[in-house]
Amino acid sequence: MKNFPENFLWGAAMSAPQTEGQSLNFGKTATTWDYWFQIAPEKFHQNQGPAITSGVYDHYLADCQRMQEIGLNSLRTSISWARLLPDGKTVNQAAVDFYRQYFSAMLDHGVEPIINLFHFDMPMWLMEQGGWENRASIEAFAFYAQTAFELFGDLIKKWTTFNEPLVHVECGYLYQYHYPAVVDFQRAIQVGYHTLLAHKAAVKVFKAAEQAGEIGIILNISPTYSKSEAQADLSSAFHSDLLNTRSFLDPAVLGTIPDELITLLRENQLLPEVEAGDHELIKENLVDFIGLNYYQPRRVQAPEEARMPAQMPSDFYAAYDWPDKKINPYRGWEIYPEALYDVAIMMKEAYNNIPWYVSENGMGVAEEERFMKDSGEIEDDYRIEFMKEHLNYLHKGILEGSNCFGYHAWTFVDCWSWLNGYRNRYGFYRLDLKTLERSVKKSGRWIKAVSENNGF
Numbered sequence: 001m002k003n004f005p006e007n008f009l010w011g012a013a014m015s016a017p018q019t020e021g022q023s024l025n026f027g028k029t030a031t032t033w034d035y036w037f038q039i040a041p042e043k044f045h046q047n048q049g050p051a052i053t054s055g056v057y058d059h060y061l062a063d064c065q066r067m068q069e070i071g072l073n074s075l076r077t078s079i080s081w082a083r084l085l086p087d088g089k090t091v092n093q094a095a096v097d098f099y100r101q102y103f104s105a106m107l108d109h110g111v112e113p114i115i116n117l118f119h120f121d122m123p124m125w126l127m128e129q130g131g132w133e134n135r136a137s138i139e140a141f142a143f144y145a146q147t148a149f150e151l152f153g154d155l156i157k158k159w160t161t162f163n164e165p166l167v168h169v170e171c172g173y174l175y176q177y178h179y180p181a182v183v184d185f186q187r188a189i190q191v192g193y194h195t196l197l198a199h200k201a202a203v204k205v206f207k208a209a210e211q212a213g214e215i216g217i218i219l220n221i222s223p224t225y226s227k228s229e230a231q232a233d234l235s236s237a238f239h240s241d242l243l244n245t246r247s248f249l250d251p252a253v254l255g256t257i258p259d260e261l262i263t264l265l266r267e268n269q270l271l272p273e274v275e276a277g278d279h280e281l282i283k284e285n286l287v288d289f290i291g292l293n294y295y296q297p298r299r300v301q302a303p304e305e306a307r308m309p310a311q312m313p314s315d316f317y318a319a320y321d322w323p324d325k326k327i328n329p330y331r332g333w334e335i336y337p338e339a340l341y342d343v344a345i346m347m348k349e350a351y352n353n354i355p356w357y358v359s360e361n362g363m364g365v366a367e368e369e370r371f372m373k374d375s376g377e378i379e380d381d382y383r384i385e386f387m388k389e390h391l392n393y394l395h396k397g398i399l400e401g402s403n404c405f406g407y408h409a410w411t412f413v414d415c416w417s418w419l420n421g422y423r424n425r426y427g428f429y430r431l432d433l434k435t436l437e438r439s440v441k442k443s444g445r446w447i448k449a450v451s452e453n454n455g456f
């Protein structure tokens with residue numbers, strides 16, 4: 001039996017844009033996802049857009065009951081900025097009513113809400129002004145954060161500012177998976193820098209208001225594993241860590257941007273525009289806790305050719321395909337649970353053993369109806385196995401003193417995934433796309449037992 005610390009959070013994660021639906025109704029204005037789907041629906045798996053998703057806007061009451069039914073004691077979702085402040089300034093009362101009822105219903109069912117402010121869902125009104133490239137986005141986000149803290153602060157005790165800020169930087173400005181789908185390293189760095197400042201500005205507002213509760217940020221993390229001990233590979237791994245791990249984790253927890261990252265950007269003419277006062281904003285305003293999303297390890301090797309100045313991250317490091325890897329063929333991601341132990345030790349040793357939790361971990365599988373029993377239940381033993389393996393390594397890290405306070409699976413009910421629509425399913429509950437009915441999978445019954453026993 002693996003026992004986890006007292007009051008350990010067992011839960012699931014989701015996001016507003018991937019679950020709410022009613023995407024252009026009840027006062028909500030468009031985000032980049034609504035807009036992109038409108039102009040380029042062919043980019044989206046089976047033309048599945050953000051309009052309906054899992055219909056949580058209408059199903060939230062029964063969903064909160066379902067959370068309790070499978071033993072979840074906590075759940076992370078996000079507020080939609082474009083729903084709460086449709087023009088960035090005016091509060092939408094329908095949104096306030098919805099979120100207050102939703103969060104209250106969670107609490108009524110013994111589920112602690114962890115509420116995130118930005119999950120890749122840039123409001124169109126701000127995108128039209130340049131989105132995160134425009135420095136004005138920092139103040140706009142701080143205003144949104146303050147509004148949310150004031151309206152929901154009596155219900156929410158754990159806030160996070162961003163989910164995986166690196167992802168909207170990379171996907172929007174390097175790899176073309178998110179709107180505006182441009183390829184420009186310099187702009188990507190500026191977007192990342194403004195995102196970091198927006199995070200810091202929100203933390204500042206939170207602390208200034210002497211808000212009850214705690215604030216953190218959710219980062220997608222993997223240690224970087226080098227192909228070999230050769231100097232060139234190790235140096236690539238170091239650069240990968242600087243850009244992918246330390247770029248947000250160091251300033252969030254330690255209040256510093258690594259000197260080596262600044263040097264690397266300077267040498268490659270990639271430094272962002274900086275203003276007086278930024279340094280203090282970054283130095284102060286540290287987080288109370290960290291959420292780490294982990295799905296797959298990052299493995300790198302030295303690139304065969306590197307341009308100077310760099311045009312893309314691949315000029316610093318190339319992906320390394322480990323021949324011995326185990327893979328989830330549906331998502332194409334390597335399965336390497338050992339990394340959760342390495343992450344746990346990294347948090348303990350390099351980040352002052354700050355409280356942290358696994359804010360996402362999970363396995364997306366296509367055509368899960370193949371595993372449906374006569375009773376209608378999806379027998380997702382592969383998912384249970386995946387989570388057990390990861391929890392085993394997490395447990396080992398906790399036993400060695402890492403300050404981890406929870407484990408959240410992605411996700412609660414199968415949800416809509418950006419360009420992948422409903423192809424890969426992750427939920428403890430299956431979603432019927434025609435009726436929006438939810439039915440519990442075997443993993444949902446399993447997590448209930450894990451939560452009740454605080455271990456397995």
Ligand code: BGP
Binds near residue numbers: 163331360364416417
């Ligand atoms: C994380 C995101 C989630 C979710 C998950 C699964 O990076 O925070 O929003 O989508 O990945 O990934 P995908 O949906 O691409 O399969």
